[in-house]
Amino acid sequence: MAETTTPTPTETAAPALTAPRREPRGYSVRSLPGFAVIAIFTFFALYAPILILVTYSFNAGTSLAIWEGFSLRWYYQAAANEAVQDAAIRSLYLAFCAATIATVAATMAALATTRTRRFPGKTMIYALINQPLMIPEIVTAVALLIVFAAIKVWTGHTSMIYLIAAHTAFCVPFAYLPIRARLETMDNTLETAAQDLYASRWLTFRRVTLPLMWPGIVAGLMLAFVISLDDVVITEFVKSAGQETIPTYMLGQLRRVVTPEVNAISTVILMAGVILVALFFRLTSRRR
Amino acid sequence: MSAQAETPFPPGALEREAETADTRRRWLLSLPAIAIIVCAAAGPLLVMVIYSFLTPGDYGNVKWEFSLEGWMNTIVQRDIFDDTLIWADAHLSIFWRSFSLSLITTILTLIIGVPTAWFVATQPPGRREFWLFLVTVPFWTNLLVRTIAIQELIRSEGVINLVLLKIGIIDEPLQMMFTDFAIGFGMTYVYLPLMVLPVYAAVDKLDFRLVEAAHDLYASRWTAFRRVILPLIKPGIIAGSILVFVPCLGAYVTPRVLGGGKNLMFGNLIELQFGAGRNWPLGAALSLMLMAAVMVALIFYVRITSREKADG
Numbered sequence: 001m002a003e004t005t006t007p008t009p010t011e012t013a014a015p016a017l018t019a020p021r022r023e024p025r026g027y028s029v030r031s032l033p034g035f036a037v038i039a040i041f042t043f044f045a046l047y048a049p050i051l052i053l054v055t056y057s058f059n060a061g062t063s064l065a066i067w068e069g070f071s072l073r074w075y076y077q078a079a080a081n082e083a084v085q086d087a088a089i090r091s092l093y094l095a096f097c098a099a100t101i102a103t104v105a106a107t108m109a110a111l112a113t114t115r116t117r118r119f120p121g122k123t124m125i126y127a128l129i130n131q132p133l134m135i136p137e138i139v140t141a142v143a144l145l146i147v148f149a150a151i152k153v154w155t156g157h158t159s160m161i162y163l164i165a166a167h168t169a170f171c172v173p174f175a176y177l178p179i180r181a182r183l184e185t186m187d188n189t190l191e192t193a194a195q196d197l198y199a200s201r202w203l204t205f206r207r208v209t210l211p212l213m214w215p216g217i218v219a220g221l222m223l224a225f226v227i228s229l230d231d232v233v234i235t236e237f238v239k240s241a242g243q244e245t246i247p248t249y250m251l252g253q254l255r256r257v258v259t260p261e262v263n264a265i266s267t268v269i270l271m272a273g274v275i276l277v278a279l280f281f282r283l284t285s286r287r288r
Numbered sequence: 289m290s291a292q293a294e295t296p297f298p299p300g301a302l303e304r305e306a307e308t309a310d311t312r313r314r315w316l317l318s319l320p321a322i323a324i325i326v327c328a329a330a331g332p333l334l335v336m337v338i339y340s341f342l343t344p345g346d347y348g349n350v351k352w353e354f355s356l357e358g359w360m361n362t363i364v365q366r367d368i369f370d371d372t373l374i375w376a377d378a379h380l381s382i383f384w385r386s387f388s389l390s391l392i393t394t395i396l397t398l399i400i401g402v403p404t405a406w407f408v409a410t411q412p413p414g415r416r417e418f419w420l421f422l423v424t425v426p427f428w429t430n431l432l433v434r435t436i437a438i439q440e441l442i443r444s445e446g447v448i449n450l451v452l453l454k455i456g457i458i459d460e461p462l463q464m465m466f467t468d469f470a471i472g473f474g475m476t477y478v479y480l481p482l483m484v485l486p487v488y489a490a491v492d493k494l495d496f497r498l499v500e501a502a503h504d505l506y507a508s509r510w511t512a513f514r515r516v517i518l519p520l521i522k523p524g525i526i527a528g529s530i531l532v533f534v535p536c537l538g539a540y541v542t543p544r545v546l547g548g549g550k551n552l553m554f555g556n557l558i559e560l561q562f563g564a565g566r567n568w569p570l571g572a573a574l575s576l577m578l579m580a581a582v583m584v585a586l587i588f589y590v591r592i593t594s595r596e597k598a599d600g
Contacts, residue, residue, distance in 0.1 A: 046426050
């Protein structure tokens, strides 16, 4: 896409604007005593626990405190563990289904609620879509437990459908936000031009609107995927027997003797999360 | 032709017709998202309201008999011997722990979050994105994983105790796990980015010429901070405080992992009613109480942010 490579006007103009306002060295109203020290400490504190966790996942011994040399044994052990394999496949399957359905629904809703006048019920639709963000997860979790338990007893049906429904619901707002943001910054004239050139509504959507909003859709899909993969609370309450996902499996393990196997699984989740979030940032910040 | 001259529609009717059709189309397009959320999020909350007025079943679940016991049991309980009502001290202490730990966590994130946000926002534009990214990454990484990281840090055989023993400050490992301290520490760690991001946004918008003016008028750094900077970034600070306080109040994973079975918070008390407690109506009532508390905080938040927007 051509527009992504050309620098935006604000980028090139920024240094010129800030240059004359630079204060003489040694006295800056922007620095406050002690703030930088606290900030550096904060960054250290944010990352040190994660780094320690990752480090001990490579420990050759069973201890989480005494370093006995580098080894990948815990990764091999986790990969060979059938419960982990099972949970990992279920987690991915669940996240894939929930994120896909949520993104399709969110795309449609975003198209309906952006670039428009105030139509009756717009605020209500917006509030409903964002509703899962406002309620504490534990509250939604027990509400779902109540309803789904009744349905499970009534129908005798205990498949993944309950988990998929629950995950899809809380993924919708996360998918919706980047898509909406993308639509709001989009250039509407291109669609008008397409219609002027006798493109039908559908053709305009498929050939102009959809390609333009694609980065937003992909970003929304990725965000929804990460959110679904990470969920513990709702999954813990909705799952039927034998439907462990990776996070609920780990939560269960914490009650027993913790071996570096949990660290190994955590590290893999961390890596996957960081990669997806980095991609998400690339997708959403390009156009600003 | 005369038929065209006297059209059957009064002026504006066609437009109105088109608007109605447009509204209908937009509702239809939103329908899948609405349906999913109503079925698997909003609707169940309404069902829970009904359940809070029912009688607990013997093995969990409910009996379909109207009862106010669920709501009453949130704060009072019947004495086993003489059936008089007494305060449910266990619940009240859990409410208090939830509230006070959430407040302490909010204050701690303020103390370290505001300087961090200031630091990031005053970096040169090129480097700012990088620091901001460093704040955001932990926020998007798995909450459970971050809680496990804290657990491994503060366990009896954890790194903190190991280091303190090595230096010789302590002779025996400190018991940090399964205490209120552990929960507060963990929540501060987990929710810190929620404080840094809104404060960053506020500092980013700050007009530094006002700070310069204060300095020109012989204000000390401290006075300039207190009288100029602080009032200007206040909306960001309030937003951050609410964004930290609200999830703390409803926290479940962090207190469960770090607080153990004794140091319950609101979320764990709710879970208990659906597990060993076998009192679903009480659990439903407690959930609705928690939801109401969170709603009050969020309405406050919306009012502050919208007033800020109105001010420009």
